[in-house]
Every structure is written in structure tokens, then in C-alpha cells.
Amino acid sequence: MGRIRHPFADISGGSPHRTTVCRVTQDSPQQLAQDAAEKLAELTGVDRHDVALVLGSGWLPAVDALGEATAEVATTDLPGFSAAAVAGHSGKIRSVRAGERNLLVFLSRTHYYEGKGVDAVVHGVRTAAAAGCGTIVLTNGCGGLKETWTPGTPVLISDHINLTGRSPIAGANFVDLTDLYSSRLRAMCREVDPSLDEGVYVQFPGPHYETPAEIGMVRAIGGHLVGMSTTLEAIAAREAGMEVLGISLVTNLAAGISGEPLNHAEVLEAGRAAASRMGDLLGRIVPRI
Numbered sequence: 536m537g538r539i540r541h542p543f544a545d546i547s548g549g550s551p552h553r554t555t556v557c558r559v560t561q562d563s564p565q566q567l568a569q570d571a572a573e574k575l576a577e578l579t580g581v582d583r584h585d586v587a588l589v590l591g592s593g594w595l596p597a598v599d600a601l602g603e604a605t606a607e608v609a610t611t612d613l614p615g616f617s618a619a620a621v622a623g624h625s626g627k628i629r630s631v632r633a634g635e636r637n638l639l640v641f642l643s644r645t646h647y648y649e650g651k652g653v654d655a656v657v658h659g660v661r662t663a664a665a666a667g668c669g670t671i672v673l674t675n676g677c678g679g680l681k682e683t684w685t686p687g688t689p690v691l692i693s694d695h696i697n698l699t700g701r702s703p704i705a706g707a708n709f710v711d712l713t714d715l716y717s718s719r720l721r722a723m724c725r726e727v728d729p730s731l732d733e734g735v736y737v738q739f740p741g742p743h744y745e746t747p748a749e750i751g752m753v754r755a756i757g758g759h760l761v762g763m764s765t766t767l768e769a770i771a772a773r774e775a776g777m778e779v780l781g782i783s784l785v786t787n788l789a790a791g792i793s794g795e796p797l798n799h800a801e802v803l804e805a806g807r808a809a810a811s812r813m814g815d816l817l818g819r820i821v822p823r824i
């Protein structure tokens with residue numbers, strides 16, 4: 536199922552002569568995720584999950600196309616999660632049976648701008664890894680810099696620029712981010728839907744949207760999509776050895792491009808309008824992961 540071996544996995548907890556990296560020590564974020572995964576297995580009755588999905592702004596209505604929900608738990612019933620804070624995000628995790636596989640679907644995420652810290656942002660990703668998931672699909676709603684991406688257009692994330700200035704990784708663990716957004720999975724997505732475009736996702740800390748000058752900077756540094764999530768989660772997923780697929784739903788043109796102001800209600804509406812396309816897309820992609 537494409538599980539990527541972590542380049543440092545062999546020395547984790549290994550030789551006493553090496554500095555140990557990424558070890559699951561007591562009180563580590565990985566241990567907290569392990570605890571959450573155990574509670575998740577108990578509450579869902581599903582021992583092991585295979586593929587995780589994080590549904591961002593505009594993606595929630597797509598959940599029913601994935602398969603049959605077998606259980607739903609509140610994130611607050613698991614160790615390490617705090618309550619969801621944004622309208623349009625509910626703090627639930629659903630276990631979905633899809634063919635022979637168990638999907639772990641996060642109906643919300645913790646955003647960096649909530650100020651709960653980077654470990655809180657990536658706790659769901661680490662919990663998914665601890666629950667057995669070898670692949671994670673990270674979705675988001677975002678602003679787009681190409682005028683051909685009208686609101687409601689899904690775009691594959693080909694790479695990212697992390698402008699939070701933060702990493703979810705602590706210590707001297709130099710994780711490789713080449714091909715972070717799996718070219719294998721992107722190629723598969725384009726087989727499913729040849730009209731899918733791709734672009735570089737730029738994460739700002741938020742919660743404010745960008746100024747038109749900042750969007751000018753994004754263009755200059757090679758970005759095509761702007762949002763407030765995903766990059767820290769993708770890094771944590773790679774650290775945990777998962778294969779990552781990132782899909783953005785462009786819900787608005789980035790600031791200064793259309794001449795209209797940005798607002799959150801429009802973002803949610805673009806998501807609702809695109810729901811059936813996103814459901815169809817995920818419903819066809821996930822069985823092929």
C-alpha cells in the first residue's frame with residue numbers, strides 16, 4: 536500500500552552510539568497519538584485504519600461519497616484533541632468502510648492560527664499514522680492565483696511553501712521532503728480526472744487573508760494556491776512515513792485578483808456548490824489509492 540520507510544527509521548531506538556530521533560518516548564507527541572489511536576480503536580470497534588482523509592473548507596459534503604460510516608467519534612473523546620473552532624468544521628472523526636478498507640475521515644482540523652501550537656495542528660495526522668494509515672489525503676479550501684481556476688475548481692497540490700516558519704518536527708531529524716506530495720498518487724488522480732490541474736500551495740499563518748501585495752509575493756516565489764493549513768500536516772505525515780496526497784478546492788480568487796473583497800461566507804458557499812464534484816472525485820480516487 537505504498538508505505539514509505541522513514542530514512543531514519545532504522546536508527547529509531549537503535550544503536551546507543553547514535554542520537555536517537557523520532558522515538559516514541561513517554562509524553563512525546565507520538566506517544567499521545569498512540570494513546571489516541573488506541574482509544575479510537577476502542578470507540579470505533581475498528582482495530583486498524585488504512586487511509587486517512589482530512590476534509591477542509593468546502594469538502595465536508597463529499598464525505599458520504601466515500602462509503603458507509605461505521606462509527607463517528609468526537610475528537611474531544613480522544614486524548615490530545617481540543618474542540619473545533621471554525622464555522623463549517625465539526626470536531627468529528629468518522630470511520631468509513633470502503634470496499635475492503637477502513638478509512639479514517641477527519642471532518643475538521645486544528646488550524647495553526649488557533650494558537651494551540653504545532654503539535655496540536657498535527658495531532659490528527661500522527662493519530663492516523665498510529666492507527667495504521669499508510670496514506671493520507673489532505674484537502675483544503677484555498678485562494679487561487681490563476682484566473683482560470685473559478686471558485687469550485689479542485690487542484691492537486693504538487694509542492695508547498697511553508698510560510699509559518701515552523702516545523703512539527705523537534706530535534707535533529709532531517710526529514711526529506713522531495714516528492715512530499717506523491718507524484719504517483721497525483722498521476723493516479725489525473726487518470727481518474729484528466730482535467731485536474733496542479734499547483735504549489737503556500738501556507739500563510741492566517742487568520743487574516745493576504746494583502747494584494749502578499750499575493751504578488753506569492754506569484755514571485757512560485758506559488759499558485761494560498762491557504763492556512765496543510766503544510767505542517769504534510770510534513771508530520773512524511774515524518775511518520777505516510778504517503779501524502781494533497782487536493783485544494785479553490786473557493787476564491789486570491790486577494791487583489793478579482794477586485795472583490797474576500798469573505799468566509801462566500802468560501803463556504805463555493806464549497807457547497809462544488810460538493811457533488813468533490814464527492815465524485817474523492818469517491819473515485821480513494822478506491823485506487
Ligand code: 8IG
Binds near residue numbers: 763790
Ligand atoms: I477558503 O484566499 C480560503 N482560505 N490564506 N487565502 C488564505 N486562506 C484561504 C483563502 C485565501 N481562501
